[in-house]
Amino acid sequence: MEFCREFVQELEQIVGPAYVHTDPVDLQCYAFDATFEEWRPDVVVRPATTDEVARVLRLCNEARVPVIPRGMGSGLAGGTVPSPNGGLVLSLTRMNRIQEIDEVNMTVTVEAGVITADLQAEVERRGLFYPPDPSSIKHSTIGGNIACNAGGPRCLKYGVTKDYVMGVKAVLADGRVFSAGGKPIKYVTGYDLPALLTGSEGTLAVVTEALLRLTVKPTVARTAAVAFHDLDLASQAVNKVLWAGFVPATLELMDDTTIHTVEEYLHIGLPLDAAAMLIVESDGRDERVVDDEMQGMVEIFRAAGAADVRVAKDEKERDALWRGRRSVSPSLARRRPHKLGEDISLPRSAIPEAIRRIKGVAAKYGLPIAIFGHAGDGNLHPNILFDRRDAEEWARVQQAMAEIFAIALELGGTLTGEHGVGIMKRPFVSQALDPTAVEAMWRIKRALDPHNILNPGKVFPAEVTG
Amino acid sequence: MMFQPRVENAVQALGERISHDDILRCIRCGLCSYTCPTYRVENCESMGPRGRLALVRALIEGKLELSPRFAEKFYDCVLCAACTSACPGGTQSDAMMLEARRILYKAGLAPEPIAGLLARLEAQHNISGEDNAGRLMWSSNMERAPGGLGRRQAEMVYFVGCVSSLFPMSFSIPQAFSRTLDLAGVNYALLGEAEWCCGYPAYISGDVELARQAAAHNLEVIRSAGARQVVVTCPSCYHVFTHIYPELLGEGALAGLKVLHATELLADLLEGGALRPAGQAVRVTYHDPCDLGRKSKLFLPPRRVLHAIPGLELVEMASTGENSLCCGGGGNVESSAPSLVESMAARRLAEAQDTGAELIVTACQQCKRTLTSAARKRRVRMRILDVVELVWQALSAEG
Ligand SMILES: Cc1cc2nc3c(=O)[nH]c(=O)nc-3n(C[C@H](O)[C@H](O)[C@H](O)COP(=O)(O)OP(=O)(O)OC[C@H]3O[C@@H](n4cnc5c(N)ncnc54)[C@H](O)[C@@H]3O)c2cc1C
Numbered sequence: 037m038e039f040c041r042e043f044v045q046e047l048e049q050i051v052g053p054a055y056v057h058t059d060p061v062d063l064q065c066y067a068f069d070a071t072f073e074e075w076r077p078d079v080v081v082r083p084a085t086t087d088e089v090a091r092v093l094r095l096c097n098e099a100r101v102p103v104i105p106r107g108m109g110s111g112l113a114g115g116t117v118p119s120p121n122g123g124l125v126l127s128l129t130r131m132n133r134i135q136e137i138d139e140v141n142m143t144v145t146v147e148a149g150v151i152t153a154d155l156q157a158e159v160e161r162r163g164l165f166y167p168p169d170p171s172s173i174k175h176s177t178i179g180g181n182i183a184c185n186a187g188g189p190r191c192l193k194y195g196v197t198k199d200y201v202m203g204v205k206a207v208l209a210d211g212r213v214f215s216a217g218g219k220p221i222k223y224v225t226g227y228d229l230p231a232l233l234t235g236s237e238g239t240l241a242v243v244t245e246a247l248l249r250l251t252v253k254p255t256v257a258r259t260a261a262v263a264f265h266d267l268d269l270a271s272q273a274v275n276k277v278l279w280a281g282f283v284p285a286t287l288e289l290m291d292d293t294t295i296h297t298v299e300e301y302l303h304i305g306l307p308l309d310a311a312a313m314l315i316v317e318s319d320g321r322d323e324r325v326v327d328d329e330m331q332g333m334v335e336i337f338r339a340a341g342a343a344d345v346r347v348a349k350d351e352k353e354r355d356a357l358w359r360g361r362r363s364v365s366p367s368l369a370r371r372r373p374h375k376l377g378e379d380i381s382l383p384r385s386a387i388p389e390a391i392r393r394i395k396g397v398a399a400k401y402g403l404p405i406a407i408f409g410h411a412g413d414g415n416l417h418p419n420i421l422f423d424r425r426d427a428e429e430w431a432r433v434q435q436a437m438a439e440i441f442a443i444a445l446e447l448g449g450t451l452t453g454e455h456g457v458g459i460m461k462r463p464f465v466s467q468a469l470d471p472t473a474v475e476a477m478w479r480i481k482r483a484l485d486p487h488n489i490l491n492p493g494k495v496f497p498a499e500v501t502g
Numbered sequence: 503m504m505f506q507p508r509v510e511n512a513v514q515a516l517g518e519r520i521s522h523d524d525i526l527r528c529i530r531c532g533l534c535s536y537t538c539p540t541y542r543v544e545n546c547e548s549m550g551p552r553g554r555l556a557l558v559r560a561l562i563e564g565k566l567e568l569s570p571r572f573a574e575k576f577y578d579c580v581l582c583a584a585c586t587s588a589c590p591g592g593t594q595s596d597a598m599m600l601e602a603r604r605i606l607y608k609a610g611l612a613p614e615p616i617a618g619l620l621a622r623l624e625a626q627h628n629i630s631g632e633d634n635a636g637r638l639m640w641s642s643n644m645e646r647a648p649g650g651l652g653r654r655q656a657e658m659v660y661f662v663g664c665v666s667s668l669f670p671m672s673f674s675i676p677q678a679f680s681r682t683l684d685l686a687g688v689n690y691a692l693l694g695e696a697e698w699c700c701g702y703p704a705y706i707s708g709d710v711e712l713a714r715q716a717a718a719h720n721l722e723v724i725r726s727a728g729a730r731q732v733v734v735t736c737p738s739c740y741h742v743f744t745h746i747y748p749e750l751l752g753e754g755a756l757a758g759l760k761v762l763h764a765t766e767l768l769a770d771l772l773e774g775g776a777l778r779p780a781g782q783a784v785r786v787t788y789h790d791p792c793d794l795g796r797k798s799k800l801f802l803p804p805r806r807v808l809h810a811i812p813g814l815e816l817v818e819m820a821s822t823g824e825n826s827l828c829c830g831g832g833g834n835v836e837s838s839a840p841s842l843v844e845s846m847a848a849r850r851l852a853e854a855q856d857t858g859a860e861l862i863v864t865a866c867q868q869c870k871r872t873l874t875s876a877a878r879k880r881r882v883r884m885r886i887l888d889v890v891e892l893v894w895q896a897l898s899a900e901g
C-alpha cells in the first residue's frame with residue numbers, strides 16, 4: 037500500500053512529525069512480534085493521547101487504511117504483525133501514565149501502554165496488588181493484556197485479566213471515543229462492553245485507558261515441588277486437593293521431557309525419574325493459615341501417591357524452585373534452535389490423556405515436545421522443538437501442531453487459553469467454534485467496524501471474512 | 503551513492519562476524535526492552551535492543567540497506583549491555599550493537615560528531631582535541647605536586663584517562679586519588695603526555711585500527727616505565743585494558759602486567775589499615791558504572807571501600823549490580839543525542855532519590871559528569887561524588 041504524502045502529513049499534524057515513521061528502518065522494527073511472522077507496515081504512528089488516537093482512526097477509516105494496534109509486541113499469535121496488505125501500526129507505548137490509584141475502592145486507572153510490571157510495582161508500593169501475571173509482565177502492556185485476556189500461573193486462585201477489567205475508554209474504528217464500565221463492582225446497566233473488548237485482539241476497538249480492580253497484596257507464600265511417577269496419579273492428586281477446598285495460588289505442571297531439559301541446563305537436582313512434577317504455591321497474609329494450607333495439601337499429595345514432596349524451607353529454596361519453572365523457556369531454547377509454543381486449554385480431567393496423546397504426536401513426527409503448563413486450570417503449553425531452517429522438519433512441525441489442536445478439540449478443550457488467535461490459529465478457528473457463534477462474532481465486528489479497518493486478517497477465518 | 507561499494511564490503515564483513523544463527527538466537531520475546539535505558543526513555547521499538555537486533559538481522563537477510571537512519575539507531579545505543587544480561591536465551595546483543603557500529607563506520611556512515619571525535623583522537627590522542635601535553639593540567643594548582651609526577655620508573659602506573667586529565671570538572675578525581683596514593687606511600691608514576699587515550703572511544707565508534715594503535719602504544723609506555731601494575735580510576739579504561747586489549751593485541755597482551763581499578767586498590771589499602779578514614783555520617787547510594795559492573799563484574803570492590811568508611815550507610819537503588827541502570831553517559835551518545843542522555847540520567851536520578859540517600863557515589867568520572875549535569879538541569883538536590891573523592895574527603899577530615 038503506497039500512502040500519498042498528504043495522508044502522512046495529516047498524521048504528522050495529529051501526533052507530531054517525530055511520532056510518524058515511514059523510513060524502512062523504523063518500519064522493520066514494527067514488522068514482528070514474538071512469533072515467526074513478519075510483515076512491514078507502511079507507516080507507524082505513536083500517539084500520546086486518546087484524542088490523537090481518535091483523530092488517527094477517523095482519518096484511517098475515511099481512507100480505508102488498515103490499523104494494527106500494538107502494545108509491546110510480545111504477542112504469541114502474530115496479532116500485531118501487519119497482514120500482507122500492510123497498513124498503519126498504531127503503537128500505544130507512549131500512553132504509559134498511571135492516572136489514578138483509588139485506595140478506598142481499590143482500583144487503578146491507567147493508559148493502555150503502561151507496562152504491566154510497572155503497574156504492579158506502583159500499586160504494590162501501597163500494599164495493593166494487581167494479580168494477573170502473564171510471564172511477560174515486563175514486556176507486555178495493559179492494553180495488550182486486555183486485548184488478549186492474558187493469564188498466568190496465579191489465575192487458578194486470582195483469575196485472568198478479564199476478572200480485573202472494570203472499565204475501559206476505547207476508540208471505535210470511526211474515531212468516536214466511548215467509556216464503559218466504572219467503579220461499582222456490580223454493574224449490569226447495559227451490555228458488558230469492557231468484557232467484549234477483553235480478548236478482542238484489537239479487532240473491535242482501540243483501548244486507550246483501563247479501570248482495573250485491585251486486591252490486597254499477599255505477604256506470605258509457601259512453595260512445594262511434588263513429583264509423580266504416574267501422570268494419572270498426578271492428575272487425581274490435583275483434583276483431590278481442589279475437592280478438599282484448597283485454592284493454591286499456583287499449580288504448575290512440568291512433564292518428563294521438560295524436567296530433563298531444565299535439569300540439563302540448571303543441574304538443580306530435579307527428579308529425573310518422574311513422569312510429572314507440580315509446583316504448588318499457597319499465599320495469603322497470615323503465616324499460620326498459609327502454613328496450614330500447605331501442610332494440608334502436602335498430606336493429600338503424599339496420600340495420593342506422590343513419589344517426592346519438597347517444601348521450600350526459606351526464601352532461597354523457594355526461589356530455587358521457581359527458578360526451575362522460570363528457566364523452562366531458556367532451557368528449551370538451548371536444546372534446539374527454535375520452538376513453537378502452543379497454549380491449548382482443556383477441561384482439567386483431560387490433562388493426562390492429552391499429554392499421552394501429544395507424546396504420541398512427538399514420537400510419530402520425531403520431534404521433541406516439552407509439555408508444561410497450569411495443572412489447576414487445564415492450560416497446557418506443548419512446545420515443539422525444531423530447526424526452522426530445515427524445510428522438511430518445519431513441515432513436520434506444522435503437521436504436529438495441527439494434530440495437537442485436534443487433540444485439544446477432541447478432548448473438549450480449545451485452541452488457545454492465553455495467547456489468542458491472531459494470524460497463527462486462524463486456520464483452525466472454524467474447527468474450534470460453532471459456525472453460528474463465529475457468524476455472531478463477525479456481525480459484532482462489522483457493526484463496530486463496518487469497513488474492517490481494525491486489525492484485518494486476524495482472528496476470523498478466511499472463509500468468514502471473504 | 504558514492505559509498506556504495508564500501509557499504510557492500512561492510513555488510514559482507516558483518517555476515518562473517520555475526521552469523522545468521524547468532525542473530526536467530528533472539529526469539530524476539532521483547533524482555534530486554536524493559537531493561538534498556540534508551541527504550542525506556544523513548545518507548546519506541548527502534549530504540550530498544552529487540553528492534554536494533556531486527557535491523558541487523560534484516561541487513562544480513564538482505565531486507566534492508568545501510569543508511570544514516572540505520573546509523574542513528576546504533577550510535578544512540580549506550581552499549582550498557584543490560585540487554586545481554588537480560589536475555590534468557592543468551593543473545594550477545596551488545597556485541598552485535600558494536601559490530602553494527604563497525605560496519606557503519608567502515609561504510610562512512612558514522613554520525614558527524616563521531617567522525618569529529620575520531621579525527622581528534624587521531625590527531626591528539628585524546629578525546630578533547632587539545633594538545634596532549636596538557637594531560638597533567640589537573641595537577642598544576644595542587645598545593646603539593648603528586649608524588650607520581652616526577653617519577654619515570656615505578657612499580658605502578660596511574661593511568662589517568664582522558665576525561666579526568668583534560669576536563670576541569672573532573673580534575674578533582676585524579677587530585678583526590680593521587681593524594682590518597684601518596685598518603686598510603688604507594689610508589690607510582692604518571693605518564694603525562696606519553697599517555698594516549700585508552701582506545702575505547704575509537705573502539706566503540708567502530709574504528710578498531712585506531713584502538714589497536716592506542717593499545718600498543720599505551721602498553722609500551724607502561725612497560726618502559728618498569729611498571730608491573732596499572733591502576734585506573736576510569737571504568738572504561740579498566741574494561742578496555744582487561745577485556746579489549748587482549749582481543750586487539752592477542753591473548754598475551756597483558757603478560758606481566760596487573761590491571762587494577764582504583765576501588766580494588768583502595769579496598770585493600772583500607773581493609774589492611776594503610777589508610778584510616780574518619781567517620782562520615784552520611785547515607786549514600788552507589789551507582790554501578792556499566793563498564794565496571796556489568797561489563798567487568800567489579801561489583802564488590804567499590805562496596806568494600808564504602809563499608810570501610812565508618813558511619814557511612816549504603817542503601818542500594820531498585821536496580822543495582824548486574825541490573826544496574828546506565829546513567830546515559832556510555833557509548834559516546836552524548837555527542838550525538840544530548841537530550842536522550844539527559845532523560846536517561848533523570849531516570850537514574852529518580853531511582854537514587856527513592857532511596858532517601860543524600861549522596862550518589864559512583865566510581866566513574868563520566869557517570870559523575872552525566873548525573874551531575876542532569877541533576878543541575880532538572881533541579882534534583884543530590885550531590886554526586888566519585889568514590890575516590892569520598893575516600894579522600896574521609897581521609898583529609900581526619901587531618
Ligand atoms: C516469553 C513470553 C511469555 C509469555 N507469557 C504469557 C503468559 O504467561 N500468559 C499470557 O497470557 N500471555 C503470555 N505471552 C503472550 C503476550 O505477552 C501476551 O499476549 C500479552 O498480553 C501481549 O501484550 P503486548 O502489549 O505485548 O501486546 P502486542 O503483542 O503488542 O499485541 C497483542 C494483541 O493485542 C492487540 N492490542 C495491543 N494493544 C491494544 C490496545 N491498546 N487496544 C486494542 N488492541 C490492542 C494487538 O493488536 C494484538 O492483536 C507471553 C509472551 C512471551 C514472548
Ligand code: SF4
Pocket residue numbers: 527528529530531532533534535551552555585588589590591592593595
Ligand atoms: S535478545 Fe533475548 S531478551 Fe531480547 S528480544 Fe531477543 S530473545 Fe528476547
Ligand code: SF4
Pocket residue numbers: 537538539540541550551554578579580581582583584585586595596599
Ligand atoms: S546495550 Fe544498553 S542501550 Fe544498547 S540496546 Fe542494549 S540495553 Fe539498550
